[in-house]
Amino acid sequence: xxxxxxxxxxxxxxxxxxxxxxxxxxxxxxxxxxxxxxxxxxxxxxxxxxxxxxxxxxxxxxxxxxxxxxxxxxxxxxxxxxxxxxxxxxxxxxxxxxxxxxxxxxxxxxxxxxxxxxxxxxxxxxxxxxxxxxx
Numbered sequence: 731x732x733x734x735x736x737x738x739x740x741x742x743x744x745x746x747x748x749x750x751x752x753x754x755x756x757x758x759x760x761x762x763x764x765x766x767x768x769x770x771x772x773x774x775x776x777x778x779x780x781x782x783x784x785x786x787x788x789x790x791x792x793x794x795x796x797x798x799x800x801x802x803x804x805x806x807x808x809x810x811x812x813x814x815x816x817x818x819x820x821x822x823x824x825x826x827x828x829x830x831x832x833x834x835x836x837x838x839x840x841x842x843x844x845x846x847x848x849x850x851x852x853x854x855x856x857x858x859x860x861x862x863x864x865x
Contacts, residue, residue: 744793744817751816752797755809767812771827771865774816778824782844786823790814791842791850811840814849815865818842825849830859 739745758767782790794814798805808829815827826843839859841848 740793740796744789745797747817747820748793748797748813751820752794752801752813755812755816756803759809774819775824775865778819779822780824782818782823782825784845784849786818787825787842787844787849790817808840811842814842827865828861829863830861832857832859
């Protein structure tokens, strides 16, 4: 098993936003029906006034990844992508929250997209994910 690399601690405002966003995202995914989670995401996106840049998306993903290391519960792609989406919305920035799938092998995944494409996701040009839902 490889030892994970030590990441630099994000700035305090990014960490606080990521903590709040991960707590809300986890509560929504675990306790609320999916239609309620999607409704909250749509309302939240309407409140964000400006599109986020790719750099802002990378900062939010880095803060989210740092915070999720200390999260005691389940933090899979649905929760952490929603957390990054909500953390940016707290700052008035808008990104797309995407849920999709790919085949052979069959997988589902959730991620955020800013400006030109996915943020913080590995490149898989041979097996891209197809967007099923975009908010």
